[in-house]
Amino acid sequence: MRRRLLALVCVSASLAAGCGVLPDSGGHRRTVTVWLMKDSASKEFLRRFTEDFERGHDDLRLDIRIQQWTGIVDKVQAALKADGDHGPDVIEVGNTQVPQYVEGGRLTDLTLESMRDWGKDRWLPGLAEPGREDTQQYGIPWYAANRVVIYRKDLFEKAGISAPPKTREQWLADTERLNSGGNQGIYLAGQDWYTLSGFIWDEGGDLARHTDGLWKGALDSPAALRGMDFYRRLQALGAGPVGSDEEHPPQAGVFANGKVAQIVAVPGLAQAIVQKNPELDGELGYFPVPGKSAQRPGTVFTGGSDLVVPRNTGNEDGAVAVVAALTGAKWDTELARTMNYVPNKTTLAGAVSGEEGVAAMAAGAAHGRATPSTPQWTAVEADNPIKEYMTRVLGGADPQAEARRASRRITDALAPGLG
Numbered sequence: 001m002r003r004r005l006l007a008l009v010c011v012s013a014s015l016a017a018g019c020g021v022l023p024d025s026g027g028h029r030r031t032v033t034v035w036l037m038k039d040s041a042s043k044e045f046l047r048r049f050t051e052d053f054e055r056g057h058d059d060l061r062l063d064i065r066i067q068q069w070t071g072i073v074d075k076v077q078a079a080l081k082a083d084g085d086h087g088p089d090v091i092e093v094g095n096t097q098v099p100q101y102v103e104g105g106r107l108t109d110l111t112l113e114s115m116r117d118w119g120k121d122r123w124l125p126g127l128a129e130p131g132r133e134d135t136q137q138y139g140i141p142w143y144a145a146n147r148v149v150i151y152r153k154d155l156f157e158k159a160g161i162s163a164p165p166k167t168r169e170q171w172l173a174d175t176e177r178l179n180s181g182g183n184q185g186i187y188l189a190g191q192d193w194y195t196l197s198g199f200i201w202d203e204g205g206d207l208a209r210h211t212d213g214l215w216k217g218a219l220d221s222p223a224a225l226r227g228m229d230f231y232r233r234l235q236a237l238g239a240g241p242v243g244s245d246e247e248h249p250p251q252a253g254v255f256a257n258g259k260v261a262q263i264v265a266v267p268g269l270a271q272a273i274v275q276k277n278p279e280l281d282g283e284l285g286y287f288p289v290p291g292k293s294a295q296r297p298g299t300v301f302t303g304g305s306d307l308v309v310p311r312n313t314g315n316e317d318g319a320v321a322v323v324a325a326l327t328g329a330k331w332d333t334e335l336a337r338t339m340n341y342v343p344n345k346t347t348l349a350g351a352v353s354g355e356e357g358v359a360a361m362a363a364g365a366a367h368g369r370a371t372p373s374t375p376q377w378t379a380v381e382a383d384n385p386i387k388e389y390m391t392r393v394l395g396g397a398d399p400q401a402e403a404r405r406a407s408r409r410i411t412d413a414l415a416p417g418l419g
Contacts, residue, residue, distance in 0.1 A: 029054075029061040032318040035076075035088040037067050040143075040305060045338050053325050060318050073097065080106040085314025090322050092305050098131045098139035100375040101308060107138040108309040113320060114140065118327065122345040126302025126368030133373075139306030140327050141344035143335055146300045146368055147195060147264050148360040150273070153285045155183060155261040164287035166294040168202075168230060175237045178261040186262040187254050188235040190242030190394045191387040194301040195264045195289075200227030201299040201369050202292055207386070208372045208410055215374050217410030219389060220403035228390070228399060235394060242394040245387065256280065264289065267357025268340065286360040291367075302368030304341070376414045385409035 036046075050062050065088070067075070072093075079087040080101060093101060101107055114120040114137040120128065123141045131139020151164065159178050165171040179185030188195070197207060205223030208215050218224055235242075238260070246265070255263050256276035263269075267286055274281045288297035307326060309319045325331055327344055333351035336343040340358050342365045343351055349362040371377050380386075389406035393399045 029059055030315055030318055031061045031063050032090065032315055032322050033063045033065065033088045034090045034092075034322055035065055035067050035079075036092045037069060037072070037305065040092060040339075041335060042338055045335060048334075049326070049331055052331075053322070057318075057321060060321065062322070067092075073100065076101060080104075080310050080312065082312065085312055087310060087312065089309065089313040089315050089319040091308050091310065092142065093139065093308055095127050095130045095139065095141070095144075095302070095304050095306050096371050096377070098306055098308065099133070099373050100378065102133050102138050103375045106311050108311055108313070108316060108319075109136050109138060110140060110309065110320070110323070111135065111137045113324070117324065119345065119347075122347050124302060124304075124342070124344060124346065124365050124368055126300075126365060126370045127304050127306060127344060130370045130373050131306045131308075139308050140323050142305045142307050142327055143332070143339070143341035143344060144302050144304035144361075144365045144368065145266050145268075145341055146302045146361050146365050147198075148267055148286050148288055148357065148364060149262050149290075150255070150265055150267065150270055150357075151262045151285050151287070152260070152280070152283055154283050155259075156285075159261075164285070165290050168290050168292055168298065171290045172233060172237070175234065175262065179237045183259040183261055184238035184240075186234060186238040186264075187240050187251055187258070187260045188231075188238055188264065189240045189244055189246045189248075189251065190235060190391050191245040192264065193245075193384065193386040193390060196227065196231045196386070196390060197369070197371075198289060198298055198300045199230045200224045203227045203230075206372070208374075208377075208380075208414060210372070210374075215372060215376065215411070215414035217407030217414070219386070219410070220400065220407045225399055225403055228393060228403070231390070232394060243391050252276065267361060270357065286357040288360045288363040296367060297364045299367045299369055300364040302365050302370055372414075374414060379413040380410055383413075385413075 046064055053062060054060065076091055076093065120137060124144050127141030127144055131137060155178060161174050165174050175185035203223040203226040205221050205227055206218045209218045251263050251265060252269050252272040253276060254260060256273045270284050289300055291298040307323045309323065313319050329348060332343050333348050335341060336352050340355060342362045346366045352358040352362055385406040389402050392402045
């Protein structure tokens with residue numbers, strides 16, 4: 001879930017002399033400690049943001065500390081539980097991680113600021129929803145990334161396809177035309193459950209649903225089964241392995257080395273493809289995953305980051321000021337342009353319209369979703385029954401029976417004893 005579109009080297013901005021931070025104003029500044037993740041923002045972006053923020057807040061000093069994704073959940077949990085106010089005041093977290101941190105009441109409720117000052121009604125749903133518990137907003141959307149269709153312009157042209165498809169049925173028809181002459185119309189691994197999720201959501205289904213106070217698996221609903229059937233039809237128009245996911249083997253290599261017309265991936269993967277096969281430089285295009293109608297793109301899984309403020313911060317006002325600045329229009333669009341991300345609001349999509357791949361992402365992100373907003377979802381992914389379900393169905397097993405089996409396993413992981 002945590003793919004980076006660019007491999008930029010980020011370093012800690014906590015050393016004032018090394019990062020151009022403004023000098024202390026008479027020793028009266030309060031320090032705001034900010035934890036940001038490696039590769040989320042470039043060193044130059046952090047330098048410019050720090051200078052601008054401290055210039056406008058002469059009572060605050062920023063101490064930005066870069067964290068590694070490996071082991072971050074345990075590190076954040078420890079910081080949230082620590083006594084005293086010597087830990088971070090603002091933390092960047094993966095959007096789907098927020099429910100884990102909300103549990104136990106250790107995050108600051110930012111609902112009032114979200115409604116009054118931050119325009120929460122325009123946030124990307126895939127970032128906002130995981131940051132919410134009931135009516136309280138704890139995670140504030142920062143940036144997003146999601147899957148699009150990366151395609152070979154030359155193969156589309158040879159097949160007589162003049163424009164990317166805008167509906168799912170047209171996508172199937174075009175992919176069938178591309179699936180000839182030794183070419184794969186699409187390379188879609190059998191266990192790419194993030195892509196499947198979008199098809200399920202498009203049909204009105206869910207991976208799991210919260211009813212009567214409990215989360216239960218929902219792959220066996222008619223809507224979810226329709227999503228799986230579309231996946232089956234699309235996946236059959238290529239030679240993707242039914243028993244593995246998009247990383248086994250890495251689909252960038254398959255796309256670069258084989259006669260593959262399309263893959264579903266984040267646009268940043270194009271860089272790896274061209275590195276493996278420079279002949280494809282200039283031949284790659286992007287379009288949003290098509291929806292059921294031409295009026296809107298398909299629903300996609302949205303990854304990205306939210307910002308949270310621990311309850312044990314000793315500087316809540318300063319922390320809120322940092323969150324407001326980082327997620328506000330000025331610096332959020334600047335980050336999106338710098339790093340090729342999708343901004344946190346649908347109204348800011350125009351900021352990245354000049355980059356084809358990011359523009360395709362932004363179109364999909366407007367209708368994005370995230371995994372079920374429960375801290376127990378990590379238990380589902382740890383031994384993911386959705387992958388086994390997909391492999392069984394693609395291998396010819398009865399979809400309804402397999403969906404019931406997978407839904408029971410999801411329920412058992414989310415609410416042990418009820419599956």
